[in-house]
Amino acid sequence: MLEGVNVALGVTGSIAAVKTVELAHELRRQGAAVRGVMTGSAGGIIHPWAVEFATENEVVTEITGSVEHVELCGYDGWADVLLIAPATANTVGKIASAVDDTPVTTCATTALGADTPIVIAPAMHEPMYDHPGVLEAIETVEEWGVEFVDPRIEEGKAKIASEEAIVADVARAAGDRPLEGDHVVVTSGATSESIDPVRVITNRSSGKMGRAVANACYVRGADVTLVHDGPDVPYADVREVESADEMLAATRAACDDADALVSAAAIGDYTVETSDEKIRSGQELTLELEPTPKLIDEIRSARPDLPIVGFKTETSGDEPAMIEQARTTLERADLAFVVANDASVMGADRTSALLVHAGDVARYEGSKAGLGSEIAASIAAVLESSTPTN
Known part of the structure; x- marks a missing residue:
């Protein structure tokens, strides 16, 4: 995510400085x-040697005739981005007032003047964070283009x-958007x-791929809505759902003003009538399964021009068959492209x-984070090509 990026890491006097090494x-x-x-x-909380060990570089603890802040x-x-983590209330206030009495604030003033991206991760007691002067300082600095985590x-x-x-905000600040x-x-x-209040029908999807796509889109500047049955994530507005119906409803609502949809969820193909009480074990039981609506078809009906990326998972391991199935889905729902695996x-x-487009197929092998980046880049290309030019 940060390959080739140079990060100047500013550390100030919050107890959260103990997290700097990690x-x-x-x-x-x-x-x-x-x-x-x-x-x-x-330096009174964490020794500069620890930071030197963690970075494998000498640490700036004072500004000398070598003008380290300018260098x-x-x-x-040298720096592609200045990250101040943790940042105290004192440091945020000084940056807002252009006070340069520490190596960190001097680097911040220099970075602001040179248009070097800055990311600040505050850490303090809550009453300090709620102080009107601190909030005003944060608002002031944000207006200058500084990103706050x-x-x-x-x-x-x-x-x-x-x-x-x-890390996500540093990557977003340092890269193209x-x-x-x-x-x-x-x-x-x-x-x-739900079969009953205890049991469910589900599948083995972990959500790692969808979260990787959401993260990659955020890093490239997008506002991201993530619809899933999973944890909150810092890079997206999460809509938590459980069933296929809930996912369809939440996705439909989120797509009202969306520019693109990536349908990476492994949505259950079948649902079942739910028992209000726990079904007792030991008895023979037959479940009547009913098909669930196809999310991409429903969204395509509501948003005919929305770029949609589909996913197609197969079990055959037969690449030509996977491509054929992906192309069938691509054509049926008029998708931007389909990711087959x-x-x-x-x-x-x-x-x-396999990234299956109308005219070609691209192969990918590597991390899911890397594939998320490839998908996000392809979405950017699709949106750019669909933007009218004057």
């Missing part, structure tokens, strides 16, 4: 090169955002049909897939 490791795991910049207060964040500086409000504290949220201003709806994971990749982190 954050630096995660940035590097995602492909970034990282150099640390620390305030004196931060890092100035015109043609919202903290998690827990136990009376505005805790630093998750590594997943910070071909989906800026577009609303992409993604369905993901399995649906469940084998059921064996369900739940795995890696995948192999």
Whole structure:
């Protein structure tokens, strides 16, 4: 996600600085090169040597005659993005007032002047976060184009955002945004049909692929709605659903103003009449299954011109058969393209897939995150080609 991106990591004097080492490791795991910049207060919480170890680079703890702030964040500086995590109320206020009395705030002023992207992850006690002056400072800095990663409000504290949220916002700030201003709806994971209050009919989909697509679209600038039976994620507006009917209703509502739909969910093909009480075990039981509506057909009927990406999962392992089935779906619902794969990749982190377009087929093998990036890039190309030119 961050391959080739240089991140200057500013660390200030919040207790959340203890998380800096793992954050630096995660940035590097995602492909970034990282150099640390620390305030004196931060050095009282975590030793600069720990940050040096985590980044494998020397840490800036003071601004010297080498003008480290300019070398890092100035015109043609080393950094592609300045990430301040954690950022205290004190630091946010100083940035808003152009006060340069620490290496971190001096780098921030320099980055703002040089138009180097800045991402800030605040961390402080909740009453400090609610202070009118702090809120005003955040609003001021946001108006200058700085991205804030919202903290998690827990136990009376505005805790630093998750590594997943910070990494996604860094990638969004540092990269191109071909989906800026577009609303992409993604369905993901399995649906469940209730047999009784205890039992359900479902499938083995983990939702990893759909979440990877949602993340990749967010990184490319999109506003993302994720419809799934799964956890909240920091990069999307989540609509939580369980059954196929609930997923269809939520997706239909989300697509009212959508620019594209990615139907990655493994939606149950059948539903069953639900018993109000638990069915007792030990008896022979026959379930009468009824087919569920096809989501992509329903959305296509409501939005004839909406670009829709479909997924087609098969179990044969026969590539020509997979392509044939994908093309049948592509033509029936007038889809932008179809991602075809084998059921064996369900739940795995890696995948192999065929991106079936009207005129060609592209093969992909690698991580689901990588495939999500390929799909997001293809969506951007589809939307660009469908935009009228003057």
